Amino acid sequence: MPKRLANRLKERRAELGLTQAELAERVGVTRKTVNTVENGVFTPSATLAIKLAGALGLSVEQLFWIER
């Protein structure tokens, strides 16, 4: 069965009132990378996942989960 890494990046980002560009700047990537992670097009590395979770004030498990 295909597994997909789901996330609540968009919701959390909206809660904090951050734009994709602002979040990207906080974690040191381009807006494009945040966009692809949000849309599930790109699976981030553990390093980036930890950085994103840290920037959004959540744990990695709260931000990402595997959708079965």
Next chain:
Amino acid sequence: MSSYLIGLGAGIAVVLLIAAIVKLRTRGSPMSVAEKAEYLSKRRARMLPALAVIFLSQQATFFSQMSSSGHISAEKAKISAWLVLSIVLLAALASKGFWLEPKEVRDLVDDENTRANRNEAMRWGFLFSMGTAIAVYILTMFDTVTGREAVHLVMSSGIATALIRWGILERRAHKDA
């Protein structure tokens, strides 16, 4: 002066001219590192397929010239210019690119997603190169193919495929949901 050297010089001059134009176009515009990286990344997504078309059209010229007569001076110059373009495109594919930009911009424009896209494009390029090499090998069983023609075909398919694939992936990545 040898025609090959003239071609090499012309190829290098064109590359330097393009680099200078690109640099001058963004000079003086007050952009932060993130904005500049975003701008360059979007421009690269647009440029990659165009570069592939230019590169492939150069191959078409090469093969139409080769089929006529031997190596005249103009052909030698074209071959050298093609070599320069191939090396520059390969270097752009294998490195962060944007060599005249500051390090922080280059690092940001080559972030995780870009590296993943580039690796995927290189994988496609390698597979297409190998596929073309196999096709050329089979072709030699029925027809004569010179070493230079074979190299042109293998390099063209590999580099052009990598450029197109990278362009598609980058454009897709920039597209909003």
